[in-house]
Amino acid sequence: MKILFTRESMLYGLQRVEKAVASKTTLPILTGICFETLNSTKLRLIATDLEIGIECIIPCVVENHGAVVLPASMFSEIIKKLPEEEITLEVGEKNKTVITCKNSLFNIAGSSVEDFPRLPDIKEEKIIKISQGLFYDMIRQTIFAVSTDETRQILIGELFEIRNERIKLVALDGYRIAVREGRGESSLNLERDVIIPGKTLNEFAKILSPNNDEYFTVSLTENQILFDMGDTRVVSRLLHGEFVNYNQVIPKQFNTVVEVNKSSMINSIERAYLVAREGRGNNLIKLKIDDEGITITSNSDIGEVREQVKARTSGDSLMIAFNSKYLLDALKATDSEEVKMEFINEVNPCIVKPLNLNNQLNLVLPVKIR
Amino acid sequence: MKILFTRESMLYGLQRVEKAVASKTTLPILTGICFETLNSTKLRLIATDLEIGIECIIPCVVENHGAVVLPASMFSEIIKKLPEEEITLEVGEKNKTVITCKNSLFNIAGSSVEDFPRLPDIKEEKIIKISQGLFYDMIRQTIFAVSTDETRQILIGELFEIRNERIKLVALDGYRIAVREGRGESSLNLERDVIIPGKTLNEFAKILSPNNDEYFTVSLTENQILFDMGDTRVVSRLLHGEFVNYNQVIPKQFNTVVEVNKSSMINSIERAYLVAREGRGNNLIKLKIDDEGITITSNSDIGEVREQVKARTSGDSLMIAFNSKYLLDALKATDSEEVKMEFINEVNPCIVKPLNLNNQLNLVLPVKIR
Numbered sequence: 025m026k027i028l029f030t031r032e033s034m035l036y037g038l039q040r041v042e043k044a045v046a047s048k049t050t051l052p053i054l055t056g057i058c059f060e061t062l063n064s065t066k067l068r069l070i071a072t073d074l075e076i077g078i079e080c081i082i083p084c085v086v087e088n089h090g091a092v093v094l095p096a097s098m099f100s101e102i103i104k105k106l107p108e109e110e111i112t113l114e115v116g117e118k119n120k121t122v123i124t125c126k127n128s129l130f131n132i133a134g135s136s137v138e139d140f141p142r143l144p145d146i147k148e149e150k151i152i153k154i155s156q157g158l159f160y161d162m163i164r165q166t167i168f169a170v171s172t173d174e175t176r177q178i179l180i181g182e183l184f185e186i187r188n189e190r191i192k193l194v195a196l197d198g199y200r201i202a203v204r205e206g207r208g209e210s211s212l213n214l215e216r217d218v219i220i221p222g223k224t225l226n227e228f229a230k231i232l233s234p235n236n237d238e239y240f241t242v243s244l245t246e247n248q249i250l251f252d253m254g255d256t257r258v259v260s261r262l263l264h265g266e267f268v269n270y271n272q273v274i275p276k277q278f279n280t281v282v283e284v285n286k287s288s289m290i291n292s293i294e295r296a297y298l299v300a301r302e303g304r305g306n307n308l309i310k311l312k313i314d315d316e317g318i319t320i321t322s323n324s325d326i327g328e329v330r331e332q333v334k335a336r337t338s339g340d341s342l343m344i345a346f347n348s349k350y351l352l353d354a355l356k357a358t359d360s361e362e363v364k365m366e367f368i369n370e371v372n373p374c375i376v377k378p379l380n381l382n383n384q385l386n387l388v389l390p391v392k393i394r
Numbered sequence: 395m396k397i398l399f400t401r402e403s404m405l406y407g408l409q410r411v412e413k414a415v416a417s418k419t420t421l422p423i424l425t426g427i428c429f430e431t432l433n434s435t436k437l438r439l440i441a442t443d444l445e446i447g448i449e450c451i452i453p454c455v456v457e458n459h460g461a462v463v464l465p466a467s468m469f470s471e472i473i474k475k476l477p478e479e480e481i482t483l484e485v486g487e488k489n490k491t492v493i494t495c496k497n498s499l500f501n502i503a504g505s506s507v508e509d510f511p512r513l514p515d516i517k518e519e520k521i522i523k524i525s526q527g528l529f530y531d532m533i534r535q536t537i538f539a540v541s542t543d544e545t546r547q548i549l550i551g552e553l554f555e556i557r558n559e560r561i562k563l564v565a566l567d568g569y570r571i572a573v574r575e576g577r578g579e580s581s582l583n584l585e586r587d588v589i590i591p592g593k594t595l596n597e598f599a600k601i602l603s604p605n606n607d608e609y610f611t612v613s614l615t616e617n618q619i620l621f622d623m624g625d626t627r628v629v630s631r632l633l634h635g636e637f638v639n640y641n642q643v644i645p646k647q648f649n650t651v652v653e654v655n656k657s658s659m660i661n662s663i664e665r666a667y668l669v670a671r672e673g674r675g676n677n678l679i680k681l682k683i684d685d686e687g688i689t690i691t692s693n694s695d696i697g698e699v700r701e702q703v704k705a706r707t708s709g710d711s712l713m714i715a716f717n718s719k720y721l722l723d724a725l726k727a728t729d730s731e732e733v734k735m736e737f738i739n740e741v742n743p744c745i746v747k748p749l750n751l752n753n754q755l756n757l758v759l760p761v762k763i764r
Contacts, residue, residue, distance in 0.1 A: 098668065098696060105665045127704075128665055132697035295475045295498055298468065326468060327502035334497075 025090020025115040027067060031108055031125075033082045037069045038100045040080040040256050043227040045096040046073035053093060058140045059113075060091035070143060071096065076224050077143040077259045078231075092119050092134040102130055143259050146243050146250040151216070152186060152208040153239040156253075160232040162193045162204045163225045165357040165384060170222035171197035178265040181219040184249075188213055194270055195222070200350050201270050201387040202357060209239070219267055220249060224260035231256065274387055275373060278366040280313055280342045283379060284335035286363045289318070290355050292331035296322045297348040299329040306391055307348040313367070314341040322348070344370040345391045351376075354386035395460020395485040397437060401478055401495075403452045407439045408470045410450040410626050413597040415466040416443035423463060428510045429483075430461035440513060441466065446594050447513040447629045448601075462489050462504040472500055513629050516613050516620040521586070522556060522578040523609040526623075530602040532563045532574045533595045535727040535754060540592035541567035548635040551589040554619075558583055564640055565592070570720050571640050571757040572727060579609070589637055590619060594630035601626060644757055645743060648736040650683055650712045653749055654705035656733045659688070660725050662701035666692045667718040669699040676761055677718045683737070684711040692718070714740040715761045721746075724756035 038057070046054035051074075058070040067084040070077065092115045102123060103111070111125045119134035171179035176198075185192040192205045228251060232240075243250040244262075251258040293309060300307045303324035312319040313335075320331040344367060351374075355363065360378030367374050370393075376386040408427070416424035421444075428440040437454040440447065462485045472493060473481070481495045489504035541549035546568075555562040562575045598621060602610075613620040614632075621628040663679060670677045673694035682689040683705075690701040714737060721744075725733065730748030737744050740763075746756040 095696070101668050102665070105661065105668065107661070127702035128662070129700045130665075130669070130697060131699070291475070291477070292498070295472065295500075298471050298475065299500070326465070327500060329501070330499045332497035 025061060025092060026087040026112070027061060027084045027114075028087070028110055028112050029067065029082065029084035031103060031106055031111060033084070034103050034111065035100075037067075037080045037082040038096075038103065040231060041069045041071040041078045042096060042100065043230055044071040044073055044076045044078040044258075049073065053135055053139050054141075055096055056093040056135060056140070057096045057099065058091065058093050058137055060137065061086045061089045070140070072141060072143060074141065075221065075261055076227060078227075078256065079143060080256045082255070090115055091137040092121060093137055093140050094121060094132065094134050098132065102132075143257070144245075144248055146245055146248060146259060150241040150243055150252075151212060151214060152189070152191065152210040152242050154191065154206070154208040154242065156232045156236040156238050156240060157234055158206045159240070160229055160234045160236075161359070162191075162206050163229040163232075165204045165359065166193045166195040166202040167222060167225055167229070168353045168357065169195040169197055169200050169202035169386075170225075173197070178219060178263055178267060180223075181221045181263040182225055183267045183270075184218050184220050186214055186216045186218075188215070193225075194267070196268060196270055196387075199347070199389050200354060201273065201385075202354070203270070203385045205383045208242075216244060217267070218244060218249060219263040219265070221260060221263055224249075224258070228258050228260075231258065273373070274385070275366075275368055275375070278339070278368055278375070280337070280339040280367040282313060282318065282335050282337050282365040282367075284318065284333060284363060284365065286355055286358060286361055288333050289335075289363070290352060292318075292320050292333050293348050293352050293355070296320045296329050296331055297352070299324050299327055300348050302326045308345055308391055308393075309348045309351070310343065310345045310393070312341075312343050313337055339367075340369075342367055342370060344374070345393045346374070346388060347391055350388045354388050357386060358384060395431060395462060395483075396457040397431060397454045397483050398457070398480055399437065399452065399454035399483070401473060401476055401481060403454070404473050404481065405470075407437075407450045407452040408466075408473065410601060411439045411441040411448045412466060412470065413600055414441040414443055414446050414448040414628075419443065423505055423509050424511075425466055426463040426505060426510070427466045427469065428461065428463045428507050430507065431456045431459045440510070442511060442513060444511065445591065445631055446597060448597075448626065449513060450626045452625070458484075460485055461507040462491060463507055463510050464491060464502065464504050468502065472502075513627070514615075514618055516615055516618060516629060520611040520613055520622075521582060521584060522559070522561065522580040522612050524561065524576070524578040524612065526602045526606040526608050526610060527604055528576045529610070530599055530604045530606075531729070532561075532576050533599040533602075535574045535729065536563045536565040536572040537592060537595055537599070538723045538727065539565035539567055539570050539572035539756075540595075543567070548589060548633055548637060550593075551591045551633040552595055553637045553640075554588050554590050556584055556586045556588075558585070563595075564637070566638060566640055569717070569759050570724060571643065571755075572724070573640070573755045575753045578612075586614060587637070588614060588619060589633040589635070591630060591633060594619075594628070598628050598630075601628065643743070644755070645736075645738055645745070648709070648738055648745070650707070650709040650737040652683060652688065652705050652707050652735040652737075654688065654703060654733060654735065656725055656728060656731055658703050659705075659733070660722060662690050662703050663718050663722050663725070666690045666699050666701055667722070669694050669697055670718050672696045678715055678761055678763075679718045679721070680713065680715045680763070682711075682713050683707055709737075710739075712737055712740060714744070715763045716744075716758060717761055720758045724758050727756060728754060 183194040300322040362379040491504040553564040670692040732749040
C-alpha cells in the first residue's frame with residue numbers, strides 16, 4: 025500500500041472517525057483506525073468500539089492498493105504536527121508503516137486489517153432524510169435527560185419515533201422528560217419506534233453541523249441504525265426493550281400558568297443554585313408563584329438567597345420546590361426567549377415549553393418539601 | 395459597614411487578589427478575602443496564604459465604614475452571576491453580610507477581620523522601577539527551569555540579581571539553567587541578590603500585563619519583597635540560603651556552533667518527541683550535527699523518527715543526546731526567530747541563546763548514551 029494525501033483531508037477524516045475509537049478495551053486493535061484504499065483516488069478510514077462505528081472517505085492518490093490498522097492517537101498526533109505539505113504513507117512487510125513529509129520520516133508498527141471488525145453491511149433502504157441542523161438541535165434539546173443509571177438499560181437511550189415524515193426524540197430518566205419534534209423527508213409510509221443509545225447520539229451530534237441545512241439519511245435494520253452523510257457513515261446498535269409510555273405521564277390540565285423571560289429565570293436560578301448546591305442534596309430551590317410574579321429562595325449552611333423574577337402569572341398561587349439543575353436543564357433546552365411553565369400543584373410535574381411553539385416540551389418532577 | 399460598588403470594579407479586584415487565596419489550609423480564614431473600607435471612596439481587598447499576600451484597592455461608595463472577611467470562591471461566584479447593576483454590600487451583627495443587586499438578595503456568613511493576618515508593613519524604600527512587560531518576559535523566559543524538587547528548597551526559587559539598574563533572573567534545577575537580563579530604573583547605587591519563590595513569580599506574572607510599559611516598583615526587606623503596582627501590592631517571603639554560582643558552570647569556549655531557525659527546530663523536536671516519549675524515560679532524542687545540518691532521531695517501542703533540520707554549522711561534527719523536553723523549553727523561551735546553539739562535546743552542556751542578542755541564555759545538560 026502506498027498513498028499520498030494532504031494533511032487537511034486526513035485531519036478531516038481523523039476528526040470524523042476518532043469519536044468511535046475505543047478508549048479502554050479488551051481488544052487492543054480497536055484503539056486503532058483502519059485505513060483502506062477504495063479506488064485510485066479514495067481512502068476509507070474506519071473506527072469502531074463495537075457499539076458505534078464510523079467510517080469516512082477522504083481523497084488521496086493511490087500508488088499501490090492495500091490496507092492497514094494504525095494506532096489512532098499516535099497517528100493523529102503525527103499528522104497534526106506535520107507541516108502543510110504532501111504526506112506519503114507506505115506500508116511494507118509485516119505492516120511496517122513509513123510516513124514521510126518534507127524532511128520528516130516516521131517508522132511505526134501497523135497491524136493487520138484481518139483482525140479489525142468490519143462495520144455491518146446495512147441494506148441501504150433509506151427511510152428518511154433529515155437536515156443536519158435540525159437533528160443537531162433535537163439531540164441537544166433532549167440528550168441531557170438521558171438516564172446515566174446503567175441498571176435501567178433502556179433509559180440510557182432515546183426513543184426515536186418515526187411517523188411518516190414526523191420524527192421525535194424522547195429522553196427521560198425518572199425525574200424529567202425531554203421531547204423534541206421535527207420533520208424529515210420520506211417517500212415511504214413508515215411508523216417505527218427505535219431506541220438509540222445516548223452515547224451514539226452524543227457522538228453523532230459532534231459530527232453534525234449546527235445550522236446546516238444539508239440532509240443525511242437514516243436506514244434501519246432490526247438491530248442497527250445507519251446515519252449516512254455522504255462521505256461519512258455512522259452505524260450504531262439499537263437498544264431493545266419497552267420504552268416508558270411517556271405520553272401517559274404528561275399532564276394536560278393545569279391550575280397555575282406562568283409566562284416568563286427565559287434568561288431572567290435562568291440567571292435567577294443560577295444565582296440561587298450557588299446557595300442551593302451547598303445544601304444537603306437535591307440542589308433544592310423553592311418557587312413562590314403569585315400575582316407578583318415568581319420568588320425563588322434557597323438556603324443552606326452558607327446562607328440564603330432570594331430572587332424576584334417578573335412574570336405573567338394566572339391561576340392559583342403555588343409554593344413548589346425543585347432540584348435547580350433539572351429546572352435549569354429544561355429552561356436552557358427550550359428554544360424560545362419567552363417560555364411557558366405550567367403547574368398542577370406542589371406534588372405534580374411541571375411543564376416547561378416555548379411560549380408560542382409546540383415542537384418541544386420538558387417535564388420536571390418537583391421535590392417534596394417536608 | 396455598608397458600601398456600593400460596580401460589578402466590574404469588584405471583579406477587577408477579585409481577579410487580582412484571588413491568586414493569593416489559600417486553597418488547602420489549616421487556617422480556614424485564609425480561604426476568605428478581607429474587605430475593608432479605606433476612605434469614603436475606596437475599598438481594600440486582601441488575600442494571603444502566608445507565603446504570598448496580595449492587596450488591591452478598588453473604587454466604591456462608602457456609606458458606613460467597616461471590614462469583613464468573606465469566603466473567596468463563593469463571593470466571587472455571586473459577583474460574577476449578578477447583573478451589570480450597582481451592588482450593595484452591608485455587614486450587620488456577627489458579620490452577617492447582605493449582598494443586594496436589583497432583584498437579588500444574598501445573606502451570607504462573614505467572619506471577623508480580627509483573625510485575618512495582615513500583610514507585613516514594608517518600609518517603602520523603593521529600590522528599582524521595572525516595566526511590567528519586561529518583567530513578565532523575564533519571568534516567562536526563566537520560570538520553567540525552577541526546580542520542583544522540594545528537598546532542595548533554594549532551587550524552588552529564582553535568583554533576582556540587582557546591580558544598580560541591571561537586573562537578572564536566574565533559575566536552575568540541576569539539568570538546565572535559564573538566565574534573562576533586563577534594565578530597570580533606579581537612583582540608588584545598589585547591589586542585592588535575593589531569592590524569590592517560583593510560586594510568587596508565577597502568580598505575579600498572571601497579574602502583570604504583557605507588552606505594557608507601565609512601571610511597578612520593587613522594595614526589599616531582609617525577609618520580604620514588595621511589588622507595588624499602584625492599586626495592587628504583592629508581598630512575598632524570600633528564600634534564604636546560598637544560590638548556586640551559576641556563572642562558574644556556564645562554559646565560554648565551544649567546539650561546535652549551530653545557527654538555526656527556532657521554529658523549524660521546535661517543530662522537528664516536537665515530532666521526534668512523539669516517538670521519544672514512548673521510550674524508557676528521559677524523552678531521549680539524538681542530534682547529529684555535521685556540514686549537512688542537524689539530523690534528529692529517536693526510537694522507542696512504537697517506532698522510529700528521523701528529522702532533517704537545515705542549519706548553518708561550524709566546528710567539529712557531533713553526536714549528542716538530550717531530554718527533548720529540556721531542549722524544547724530552552725528553545726521556546728528564546729526570544730528570537732534565529733537561535734545560536736553552542737556545544738563542547740557530547741558530555742558537556744549546550745548553550746541556547748538568541749542569535750544577535752546577549753540578554754538571554756539557556757544551558758541544557760546532555761544525556762549520556764551508553
